[in-house]
Amino acid sequence: MKDQVLAALSGEISAIARLLTLAETAGEAANEVHEAIFPHSGKAHLIGITGPAGAGKSTLISKLAVELVHGGQKIAIIACDPSSPNSGGALLGDRIRMHELVANDQVFVRSIATRDSSGGLPLAAFRAADIFDACGFDCIIIETVGTGQNQVDIMQAAHTVITVSAPGLGDDIQAMKSGLLEVADIHVLTKRDLAGAAKALQDIENAVRMRQKSVTADGGWAPVVLSLNGLSGERVADLQQAIQAHYNHLRKANNLQHRCHRMFRARIYREAVSILAQNFRSAPDQHLADKMDRVMQRQLTPAQAAREIIG
Numbered sequence: 445m446k447d448q449v450l451a452a453l454s455g456e457i458s459a460i461a462r463l464l465t466l467a468e469t470a471g472e473a474a475n476e477v478h479e480a481i482f483p484h485s486g487k488a489h490l491i492g493i494t495g496p497a498g499a500g501k502s503t504l505i506s507k508l509a510v511e512l513v514h515g516g517q518k519i520a521i522i523a524c525d526p527s528s529p530n531s532g533g534a535l536l537g538d539r540i541r542m543h544e545l546v547a548n549d550q551v552f553v554r555s556i557a558t559r560d561s562s563g564g565l566p567l568a569a570f571r572a573a574d575i576f577d578a579c580g581f582d583c584i585i586i587e588t589v590g591t592g593q594n595q596v597d598i599m600q601a602a603h604t605v606i607t608v609s610a611p612g613l614g615d616d617i618q619a620m621k622s623g624l625l626e627v628a629d630i631h632v633l634t635k636r637d638l639a640g641a642a643k644a645l646q647d648i649e650n651a652v653r654m655r656q657k658s659v660t661a662d663g664g665w666a667p668v669v670l671s672l673n674g675l676s677g678e679r680v681a682d683l684q685q686a687i688q689a690h691y692n693h694l695r696k697a698n699n700l701q702h703r704c705h706r707m708f709r710a711r712i713y714r715e716a717v718s719i720l721a722q723n724f725r726s727a728p729d730q731h732l733a734d735k736m737d738r739v740m741q742r743q744l745t746p747a748q749a750a751r752e753i754i755g
């Protein structure tokens with residue numbers, strides 16, 4: 445394992461791929477890899493991109509990655525697949541759309557199945573991000589589908605948070621406004637070539653402006669709203685500039701430190717929840733049955749039973 449870690453740290457692609465596979469399997473080996481890698485991480489720019497299914501995230505990320513590579517950066521893309529029975533197509537779709545990137549050795553695309561029951565981003569995605577970071581990738585993009593609270597929570601684990609929406613998504617945009625507005629640094633409306641794009645952009649701008657009135661500015665960063673066409677690449681350069689501007693902003697004063705606090709708080713919380721769930725699941729059946737009986741007889745509250753089971 446030590447040799448593999450050293451090979452990966454020196455940038456050897458096959459060694460990186462093996463570590464990524466190991467990191468995805470929950471258990472001792474995954475922990476060992478992560479513990480060896482983590483001290484070498486902390487240099488990359490982590491970008492979280494989220495939005496409703498089919499909004500155009502992967503199409504945009506492909507174009508964005510090409511721009512970033514032209515700017516001299518080495519890019520990793522982590523696409524999270526919700527691994528529902530219907531999502532096989534979406535994952536395959538991502539692979540096809542990102543196909544143009546496969547030939548480019550400055551871009552590494554990795555799909556990760558979201559297996560955890562909460563439906564959120566799996567911790568494995570962040571382990572993967574740490575591996576890419578330690579192994580010399582400058583910029584790591586994590587794509588997740590969704591608009592709910594899980595995404596809001598987990599997106600706090602990125603340096604720069606970007607929402608992607610598109611005309612005609614209606615309620616999805618509403619849902620996104622409620623939570624992600626609070627955490628997103630950049631709001632992208634893609635598919636600006638479609639009817640209704642101007643109105644959808646206006647809606648997002650209004651929602652962002654309302655939020656700014658009610659919340660004190662995040663270290664002075666005013667969220668950017670922009671529209672582009674992910675298929676043709678029109679105005680993708682504007683997004684690249686906004687990302688760079690946000691990163692420059694983070695590097696001023698204590699902003700990066702504040703953001704990193706927020707990032708690790710979100711991650712530690714998720715790790716803690718995962719450990720507790722694991723403890724619960726590994727409790728012996730008999731132990732669980734005993735507690736259940738006592739709850740049924742009103743000798744224990746469910747909360748007392750939970751505390752006794754988790755220990």
Ligand SMILES: Nc1nc2c(ncn2[C@@H]2O[C@H](COP(=O)(O)OP(=O)(O)OP(=O)(O)O)[C@@H](O)[C@H]2O)c(=O)[nH]1
Nearest residue numbers: 497498499500501502503534589634635673674675
């Ligand atoms: N007209 C138009 N179509 C677009 C644009 N961007 C993406 N699309 C199309 O929208 C569809 C969905 O694009 P994806 O990039 O797969 O969207 P996604 O958000 O990654 O989808 P999931 O990962 O499945 O949630 C595809 O058919 C794209 O070709 C755009 O700017 N204009």
Ligand SMILES: [Mg+2]
Nearest residue numbers: 501502538587
């Ligand atoms: Mg996608």
